[in-house]
Amino acid sequence: MHVVVFTKSTPDTAAKVEVDANGNVTWGDSPLVVNPWDEYAAEEALQLKEKQGANTTVIAVGPEMDNDALKHCVAMGIQEAVRVWDDALEGSDSLGQAKALAAAIKKMGDVDMIITGKEAVDVNSDAVILQAARFLGWPVLSFVAKIVEIDPATGAIKVERLVEEGRETVSAKLPAVVTVVKEINEPRYPSFIGIRKAAKLKIPVWSRAESGRARSEVEAGAAKTKVLEKFPPPPREGEVEIIPSDDVEEAARILAEKLIEEKVV
Amino acid sequence: MDFSLSEEHLMVQRMVREFAQKEISPTIREYDRKHQMHPLALPRMAELGILGICIPVRYGGQGFDYLTLALVCEELERVDTSLRVIMSVHVGLNSLALLQWGTEEQKQRFLVPQAKGERYAAYALTEPGAGSDAAAIRTTARREGDVYVLNGEKMWISLANHAHNFLIIAVTDPDARPRYRGFSAFIVQREMKGVTTGDIKGKLGVRAGSTGWISLQDVEVPVENRLGEEGEGFYIAMSCLDNGRYTVAAGATGLIRACLEESVAYANERHTFGRPLADHQLIKQKIAQMSLWYDTARLLVWRAGWLKNQGIRNTRETSMAKWYATEMSVRAALEAVQIHGAYGYSDEYNVERYLRNSKGATIYEGTSEIQQLILAGYALGQRRDKPLRCELPAYDPESWRSEARADSG
Numbered sequence: 276m277h278v279v280v281f282t283k284s285t286p287d288t289a290a291k292v293e294v295d296a297n298g299n300v301t302w303g304d305s306p307l308v309v310n311p312w313d314e315y316a317a318e319e320a321l322q323l324k325e326k327q328g329a330n331t332t333v334i335a336v337g338p339e340m341d342n343d344a345l346k347h348c349v350a351m352g353i354q355e356a357v358r359v360w361d362d363a364l365e366g367s368d369s370l371g372q373a374k375a376l377a378a379a380i381k382k383m384g385d386v387d388m389i390i391t392g393k394e395a396v397d398v399n400s401d402a403v404i405l406q407a408a409r410f411l412g413w414p415v416l417s418f419v420a421k422i423v424e425i426d427p428a429t430g431a432i433k434v435e436r437l438v439e440e441g442r443e444t445v446s447a448k449l450p451a452v453v454t455v456v457k458e459i460n461e462p463r464y465p466s467f468i469g470i471r472k473a474a475k476l477k478i479p480v481w482s483r484a485e486s487g488r489a490r491s492e493v494e495a496g497a498a499k500t501k502v503l504e505k506f507p508p509p510p511r512e513g514e515v516e517i518i519p520s521d522d523v524e525e526a527a528r529i530l531a532e533k534l535i536e537e538k539v540v
Numbered sequence: 541m542d543f544s545l546s547e548e549h550l551m552v553q554r555m556v557r558e559f560a561q562k563e564i565s566p567t568i569r570e571y572d573r574k575h576q577m578h579p580l581a582l583p584r585m586a587e588l589g590i591l592g593i594c595i596p597v598r599y600g601g602q603g604f605d606y607l608t609l610a611l612v613c614e615e616l617e618r619v620d621t622s623l624r625v626i627m628s629v630h631v632g633l634n635s636l637a638l639l640q641w642g643t644e645e646q647k648q649r650f651l652v653p654q655a656k657g658e659r660y661a662a663y664a665l666t667e668p669g670a671g672s673d674a675a676a677i678r679t680t681a682r683r684e685g686d687v688y689v690l691n692g693e694k695m696w697i698s699l700a701n702h703a704h705n706f707l708i709i710a711v712t713d714p715d716a717r718p719r720y721r722g723f724s725a726f727i728v729q730r731e732m733k734g735v736t737t738g739d740i741k742g743k744l745g746v747r748a749g750s751t752g753w754i755s756l757q758d759v760e761v762p763v764e765n766r767l768g769e770e771g772e773g774f775y776i777a778m779s780c781l782d783n784g785r786y787t788v789a790a791g792a793t794g795l796i797r798a799c800l801e802e803s804v805a806y807a808n809e810r811h812t813f814g815r816p817l818a819d820h821q822l823i824k825q826k827i828a829q830m831s832l833w834y835d836t837a838r839l840l841v842w843r844a845g846w847l848k849n850q851g852i853r854n855t856r857e858t859s860m861a862k863w864y865a866t867e868m869s870v871r872a873a874l875e876a877v878q879i880h881g882a883y884g885y886s887d888e889y890n891v892e893r894y895l896r897n898s899k900g901a902t903i904y905e906g907t908s909e910i911q912q913l914i915l916a917g918y919a920l921g922q923r924r925d926k927p928l929r930c931e932l933p934a935y936d937p938e939s940w941r942s943e944a945r946a947d948s949g
């Protein structure tokens with residue numbers, strides 16, 4: 276089995292993200308980290324490696340800054356890393372990136388599963404992975420909280436998905452795309468031996484041409500999304516009220532009354 | 541000149557930071573209050589490989605350089621001093637001494653399990669009647685055939701109640717003059733008959749750290765457990781301090797950073813006279829000073845680390861880093877409490893713990909006064925380093941990472 280983790284680098288969640296005078300999104304000199312959701316995906320891939328002998332690769336479609344995320348996954352124990360990039364992809368949208376990703380997966384040839392976090396924490400979107408699944412023609416199992424079983428004989432995968440009402444158990448045929456939520460596991464830290472390997476690793480860069488896509492298909496001009504404006508979200512406003520009571524029941528009664536009064540319930 | 545950290549340094553730094561923040565930070569206050577070691581500290585640091593960070597791979601370690609050791613200490617003490625103290629005694633004062641002075645056989649027997657974190661290690665020089673004046677120790681080691689018989693009491697020993705292996709300095713030749721030429725160093729194991737230990741209670745700080753006493757009563761220590769030659773004990777003890785002080789200095793740098801980061805957060809959040817504290821000039825001054833102390837301490841530590849990596853003697857530079865960083869960590873903690881006002885005076889915030897924890901480091905591993913005597917000694921030409929029979933080996937990435945044993949090739 277070959278499991279590929281799809282990832283990217285994002286600003287640290289503690290970073291102060293702003294829109295600068297030129298309308299670009301910036302996060303100062305705050306360090307880049309692996310997209311936090313993808314750590315769960317990498318952990319799951321590693322468990323498949325340990326339990327089922329899966330081969331593991333981590334891939335990113337993006338500029339050099341994505342090496343941070345790739346190296347983090349290698350330091351956790353993922354065996355190989357690949358970055359897909361060339362200047363044609365500069366300014367591309369999720370569609371262009373999805374095409375490049377799908378092409379790279381096809382080039383690998385033997386991939387049984389792409390696993391990734393439920394979204395990228397910087398853009399709060401999972402569009403790339405869903406579009407890539409479509410190009411590949413693979414089913415998507417999203418918001419997975421548990422991989423129940425993988426039957427290597429039939430190539431079936433059974434998972435529990437986190438849905439609004441609770442959990443849902445679904446099955447699909449591999450190859451498939453799996454996106455995970457944080458309930459699925461507790462990601463490990465990079466190990467020191469992994470750090471030694473990752474730090475000296477030269478990550479191969481596959482250009483769009485290598486993975487068989489024409490410039491016109493992926494470049495910014497092919498983008499179907501138009502960004503009209505970037506602006507910081509308005510600061511959240513809210514009021515905090517602490518119910519002053521030492522008695523829990525009394526406090527609960529006051530809270531219930533207030534909730535009814537404010538028409539919350 | 542290059543002040544940048546390598547990718548590897550940054551990755552280790554991030555990993556240790558994450559461990560300390562995630563597993564220790566949320567509950568450390570509780571254990572500090574109870575005067576208990578954090579139950580995850582030793583076992584997790586062992587499991588993750590932190591206890592062998594700068595020991596060659598062939599001796600069970602992780603094969604990183606001496607600068608990495610400093611970065612790790614900074615991250616650990618950023619969260620709590622007790623974590624860094626573990627590094628100071630287990631790695632700085634003990635394991636590195638085995639690397640420096642041990643025979644190949646001793647390295648295999650003692651260093652390998654220590655670097656892997658299977659055995660914990662401590663260092664015992666101080667006695668009830670001998671601290672700064674280490675030449676006044678009374679613990680004796682009498683040779684009887686194939687063993688030495690040790691008698692005496694060691695006091696103020698970090699990890700006394702937790703360590704498996706102790707590096708004990710004792711008098712083998714009471715007639716030697718000067719006295720310190722008659723000392724030798726021994727690796728004493730907890731399971732040896734006649735070894736008892738206990739904790740010291742009522743400390744001002746490092747309450748989540750274990751500090752205790754060791755009593756030695758007719759303890760028979762095999763000759764193979766003597767580190768170095770007879771009469772080398774004092775030189776070994778002092779060389780240990782070159783490494784221990786380095787970790788203390790690096791840790792104190794982390795403590796300054798803790799004070800700075802938490803003061804910055806508080807100064808931005810707390811308002812007085814209609815403005816955030818951060819807008820008052822007198823508060824700005826404190827913040828500016830803390831950042832100066834942090835950078836200066838860090839630069840002094842990194843210089844010492846660079847010298848260690850090169851294999852150049854650094855007693856002077858390490859002493860300077862230790863004196864400066866620890867004294868400034870006390871000042872930073874005082875200012876941090878001041879910035880936090882009454883809240884800083886309560887254990888609801890971390891800064892009161894930082895203040896209590898900071899003070900110890902101006903006392904252990906050579907008080908600030910002793911560091912001043914050392915530095916003045918160098919400046920006045922009264923003190924000069926003599927080459928040691930065994931120097932701390934320079935860092936060599938290739939040999940540090942090779943799996944092969946030194947004697948097999």
Ligand SMILES: Cc1cc2nc3c(=O)[nH]c(=O)nc-3n(C[C@H](O)[C@H](O)[C@H](O)COP(=O)(O)OP(=O)(O)OC[C@H]3O[C@@H](n4cnc5c(N)ncnc54)[C@H](O)[C@@H]3O)c2cc1C
Pocket residue numbers: 629662663664665666670671672673695696697698699746751900903904905906907908909910
């Ligand atoms: C938390 C903690 C952990 C410790 N861990 C260890 C450990 O793991 N292993 C170990 O061996 N020891 C350890 N120690 C002991 C420590 O190293 C000694 O306390 C230290 O060396 C000082 O010795 P002392 O306490 O006997 O003070 P003293 O030597 O009695 O000194 C008292 C005061 O006099 C000053 N003074 C002494 N001589 C001079 C002089 N010539 N000129 C000017 N001033 C002078 C000192 O600076 C100090 O201010 C630890 C201590 C503490 C507090």
